[in-house]
Amino acid sequence: DTGVSQDPRHKITKRGQNVTFRCDPISEHNRLYWYRQTLGQGPEFLTYFQNEAQLEKSRLLSDRFSAERPKGSFSTLEIQRTEQGDSAMYLCASSLQGRDEQYFGPGTRLTVT
Amino acid sequence: LAKTTQPISMDSYEGQEVNITCSHNNIATNDYITWYQQFPSQGPRFIIQGYKTKVTNEVASLFIPADRKSSTLSLPRVSLSDTAVYYCLVLFSGGYNKLIFGAGTRLAVHP
Numbered sequence: 001d002t003g004v005s006q007d008p009r010h011k012i013t014k015r016g017q018n019v020t021f022r023c024d025p026i027s028e029h030n031r032l033y034w035y036r037q038t039l040g041q042g043p044e045f046l047t048y049f050q051n052e053a054q055l056e057k058s059r060l061l062s063d064r065f066s067a068e069r070p071k072g073s074f075s076t077l078e079i080q081r082t083e084q085g086d087s088a089m090y091l092c093a094s095s096l097q098g099r100d101e102q103y104f105g106p107g108t109r110l111t112v113t
Numbered sequence: 114l115a116k117t118t119q120p121i122s123m124d125s126y127e128g129q130e131v132n133i134t135c136s137h138n139n140i141a142t143n144d145y146i147t148w149y150q151q152f153p154s155q156g157p158r159f160i161i162q163g164y165k166t167k168v169t170n171e172v173a174s175l176f177i178p179a180d181r182k183s184s185t186l187s188l189p190r191v192s193l194s195d196t197a198v199y200y201c202l203v204l205f206s207g208g209y210n211k212l213i214f215g216a217g218t219r220l221a222v223h224p
Contacts, residue, residue: 033211033212040216042216044214045213093212101159107154
């Protein structure tokens with residue numbers, strides 16, 4: 001297994017455009033998390049899936065953000081009508097149910113111009 | 114969720130032992146202490162986790178006193194490649210392990 005993968009690694013978009021990121025977790029992991037990280041700060045929790053069910057969304061996740069995990073496998077994070085404040089690194093992590101260690105992907109760096 | 118406090122930055126030299134202390138005064142009975150490491154432009158990586166006393170793995174040791182209000186991550190004989198940000202987190206064992214990161218400690222290892 002090659003670990004958690006994310007695509008794309010970098011995305012530059014203009015303000016007002018929609019963007020979608022993909023995360024492929026480690027195959028046997030039931031839990032999937034999205035975090036956002038800005039420069040000089042630690043990652044901030046955005047949302048969590050157990051299998052295909054989205055069990056928590058942070059208040060940081062405005063109505064412009066939506067995440068899905070169809071069939072409990074890969075996940076997508078969509079940002080509609082992007083704003084400059086959305087510029088950040090978006091990190092995905094997965095873990096095995098009943099285990100605490102989270103495995104992070106390399107992240108998608110979003111730049112909104 | 115318990116809040117953690119750790120130094121903003123530390124400096125060390127190759128071959129030295131580095132100890133990073135984290136305080137978590139309001140840790141709850143069911144909470145665990147966990148540490149992650151992050152290199153620039155990469156996702157965080159799990160280092161070690163413990164509940165009490167001492168835990169050791171192939172890369173680090175974690176010391177937790179009896180009152181559990183603090184913990185110390187010990188990195189033996191650091192190398193330049195240990196230059197990274199280290200995060201101390203308190204993990205509620207009864208939940209689904211949502212990680213709440215602080216600003217972390219920026220460790221710089223010098224030749």
